[in-house]
Amino acid sequence: MIWNPNKECMSRDEMSALQGRRLHKIVAYVYHNVPFYRNKLQEMDVTPDDINTIEDIRKLPFTTKQDLRDNYPFGLQAAPQSEIIRIHASSGTTGNPTIVGYTRKDIGVWSECMSRCLTAYGVTRDDTFSVAYGYGLFTGGLGAHYGVENLGASVVPTSTGNTEKHVRLIRDLGISGIACTPSYALYLAETMEKMGITKEQIKLRVGAFGAEPWTESMREEIQKRLGLKGYNLYGLSEIMGPCVSYECSEQNGSHICEDHFYPEIIHPDTLEPLPYGQVGELVFTTLTKEGMPLLRYRTKDLCSLMDDTCPCGRTSVRMGRIMGRSDDMLIIRGINVFPSQVESVVLSMPEFAPRYLLIIDRINNLDTLQVQVEVRQEYFTQEMDNLGAIERLEKKLADKLKSVLSISAKVQLKPPGTIERSQGKSKFVIDKRVLK
Template identity: 80%
Template sequence: MIWNPNKECMPREQMRELQGKRLCKLVQYVYHNVPFYRHKMQEMDLTPDDIREIEDITKLPFTTKQDLRDNYPYGLMAAPLSEVVRVHASSGTTGNPTIVGYTRRDLSIWSEVMSRCLSAYGVTRDDTFSVSYGYGLFTGGLGAHYGVENLGATVIPASTGNTEKHVRLIRDLHITGIACTPSYALYLAEVVERMGIRKEELGLRIGAFGAEPWTEHMRQEIQSRLGLKGYNIYGLSEIMGPGVSYECQEQYGSHINEDHFYPEIIDPVTCQNLPYGTQGELVFTTLTKEGMPLLRYRTKDLTSLIADPCPCGRTSVRMMPIMGRSDDMLIIRGINVFPSQVESVILGMKEFEPQYLLVVDRKNNLDTLEVQVEVRRDFFSDDIGSMLKLKKTLSDRLKSVLSISAEVKLVEPNSIARSQGKSKRVIDNRVLV
């Protein structure tokens, strides 16, 4: 089912014209309401009048994650706080989160694009949908929640945790769809099997999976073990949250809601635009956002775009699966984790050498993070009690910064391999095949 045929099936020329009009309006808006962008454009000897069509977007400055951190908390807001009705946040490389504000219209658009996603998966008013992303500052839970409600289906705000209870609810409430990370879906399947429940008893038929990398192999395993059809959903907090793009029944690339989010692919080194079909860094401009609109935001995600017609009837540009990132960010259980976050915690404690190693793995279908860190010689002890206390202190501090639990392993001085070149701080043992 196509939720909004007028926009999702709009002829390409009409879409380009619409994007051009919205870009011109956006540039005027941020120029007069966001000092950061006004100064950037003035440095480039650029005025809003220089932007007349969508092709002029290449004249505009890029925005990076660092720009959001430098303008913490509200420096990039275009709307006054009196018009901001919700704030979400995502983690960054420092203690300051990335703050994102939404006006009432932003939330309405968010619900609209999420409804397009869910409709493409086959969700209808007759479905009961479990939202098993985290609720709170993370955009996943509430983003999917309001999309389900807007579509008219029944929403179950299950969030995460207490998986056995969740399995019973799926069975007893006749839940037909679920939104969660793919790794949680696999864990859910394990619990279902451990409880001795057949997948046919659950009646699941649709899964909306995102917030972390996953592969076709994982899709097939999830579908086989839970008896549903799994679809990719893509989003990021800085742009909107989930709903930026979505797979249709064809499952060949994810349709971008490009009347609201204009995509580009650039060379991550030269920043030059690349043609359709060429892999590079994904860049988004929020064409309609009021609270915190962004010009040419560099996502660091590596993918390619295709504009070929889709058999489903939608005419929007599609993005292919994310192949990696152009920076060192890790995505662990749907949470952004940077090695520099760990480093900042370690360097803040006098007991540790500035030598550490992050070991990422996938056990029982869930991502795990182990932090190995060297204890300074004058703090290293055979006293198990003091070592356990130090381990707990570091674990607690890491959790408060990373928003996820990490297994801490204290090691002896000089036990972590040194390098005369660039130090290897991360070992990612997850195999995505």
């Protein structure tokens, strides 16, 4: 099923024309309402009249997270405060939080796009859907919630925490869909197994997973343990929240709601746009947003875009899996390391649970990388009952990591359940290096 075929299946030419018209309009809007953008555009000698087609986007300045912090709290807001009906804030662990105000129309667009996502996953009015993203300042909870209501399914606002109660609700209410982080889905599976509830006793069939990076092996693991089909849901609060892109039944890239959010891929250093298929930093321009429109916002997420036709019938551009974040990239002994590389190795070995922790330190001026992984309970058999066997398994993983990362890592095997679980975004990296 397709929620909005007029937009989701538009011909490429019509889409470009629509994007061009909307881009002109949004540039004029920020030029007249946001001093930050007016100053930037004037410095570059660009006026709204120079922006007429979507290709003209290359004339526009980029916006960064730092710009949002520098203009905290309302410097980039374009709509008057009286038009703002909701304010979200992203976590401000490294400075000022990012404040995003939404007008009534913005909330409408958000709900519309979220409904497109849910419909692509196969959710209908007949479903009972649990939203297990955190409700509150984080956009996940309320964003998904409004989408489910707009679609007409029954929403159960479970939020995070009290996982045992959640499992009981899933069983007793016949909940058929869930939106949460992939790591919370695994935590839910664990809790369910501890409570002695099997996947045959529940009716979950659709999972909308996002808000943190995950891999194909993690998807398989979640699907197997919860008995559902898991789909990627992508979004970021600066642009809107969850709803920016979504997988369809093909599960081959996520369709972008590009009539509202125009995507580009740029080289993170040269900032030059890259062609389809190449991996670089994902950049979004909001084409219709009123509260806080952003021009060419650098997401720091690394991925590629695909423009080939999808068998599902949607014509929109798709984004590939997030390979990492340009600011997540660790430089260890001069080598670029992405946590996702370690994850792919760990998940390729059946001996290990999909939990890992990277600990980076600097000892005697040399960077060290330690990788902690959990051995699955069922894999600890009598063949593993001696230190030699454990060391051999450590070496097996260390060798694989070395071939993928090009640097050596010290592997530490841990008993099941001993790497800390988080209910929100998982923390996979601890960097202890003190850099002067």
